[in-house]
Amino acid sequence: MRALLLDLDDTLLLNSVDAFLPRYFRALSAAFADLVPPERFLDTLRTATMQTIANTDPTRTNAEVFWEAWEHLLPELRSQRDEVRRRTEHFYREVFPTLKGDTRPVEGAREVITWAKEQGLAVVIATNPIFPMAAIRERLRWAELDDLDFDLITSYENMHFTKPQPHYYREIADVLGITPEEAVMAGNHITNDLVPAHAVGMRTFLVNLAPVRDAPFTPDGEGDLFALRAWLAQHLA
Numbered sequence: 612m613r614a615l616l617l618d619l620d621d622t623l624l625l626n627s628v629d630a631f632l633p634r635y636f637r638a639l640s641a642a643f644a645d646l647v648p649p650e651r652f653l654d655t656l657r658t659a660t661m662q663t664i665a666n667t668d669p670t671r672t673n674a675e676v677f678w679e680a681w682e683h684l685l686p687e688l689r690s691q692r693d694e695v696r697r698r699t700e701h702f703y704r705e706v707f708p709t710l711k712g713d714t715r716p717v718e719g720a721r722e723v724i725t726w727a728k729e730q731g732l733a734v735v736i737a738t739n740p741i742f743p744m745a746a747i748r749e750r751l752r753w754a755e756l757d758d759l760d761f762d763l764i765t766s767y768e769n770m771h772f773t774k775p776q777p778h779y780y781r782e783i784a785d786v787l788g789i790t791p792e793e794a795v796m797a798g799n800h801i802t803n804d805l806v807p808a809h810a811v812g813m814r815t816f817l818v819n820l821a822p823v824r825d826a827p828f829t830p831d832g833e834g835d836l837f838a839l840r841a842w843l844a845q846h847l848a
Contacts, residue, residue: 613787614732614789615733615794616795616813618800620738623716623751624716624717624753643698662676662680663741672769672770672771673767673768673770700745708749717754726843736751740767744766763783780807784813795814797839798818799819799823801825802823805817818835818836818839819834
């Protein structure tokens with residue numbers, strides 16, 4: 612085993628989707644309300660995101676796919692491309708940090724990451740790369756892990772696939788220069804995190820703090836982050 616892949620939300624950071632997404636959507640649509648009515652903005656955001664998730668073209672990053680879809684859906688804003696990008700960057704730099712809400716770090720996250728690095732494992736933040744790096748780094752700050760040295764943090768700028776595409780996990784292995792069989796994916800979501808990782812040959816560990824068991828699947832291991840460390844120690848011995 613040469614690499615540990617870790618999901619972020621509800622694996623390293625307790626972050627209720629039901630609470631987080633509404634305040635995120637409200638804030639983001641408000642930033643563009645003078646350009647696009649909020650309802651149309653949200654419909655465009657959802658559609659462009661779904662097209663990004665469905666993409667399997669290895670020549671285009673997720674960011675490229677998203678923005679191409681966005682401009683196709685809102686052609687009247689093509690002439691304001693620079694302004695849209697400027698507002699997007701401002702939002703993630705200045706507004707997104709205010710959306711922390713009641714998110715909180717998961718006990719044992721720093722310990723398992725530090726220990727894994729000491730064992731020589733590459734450690735990857737394998738969060739779904741449909742967000743820009745600025746948003747992911749901010750969520751790592753909420754998890755109190757932003758000062759740690761990760762070998763890869765997946766974002767929409769640097770990845771060409773998303774979860775639950777098996778291609779996403781294969782791309783991570785390629786970036787690290789390892790085979791999928793040399794990695795383990797740890798996350799709380801069966802369909803997004805574990806099934807596609809298993810499909811390419813990775814071992815899997817279900818972090819069961821807030822598990823999403825939406826498909827029949829038996830992971831290689833299961834438990835909290837302390838149990839993950841013990842499982843890793845056993846398999847590295």
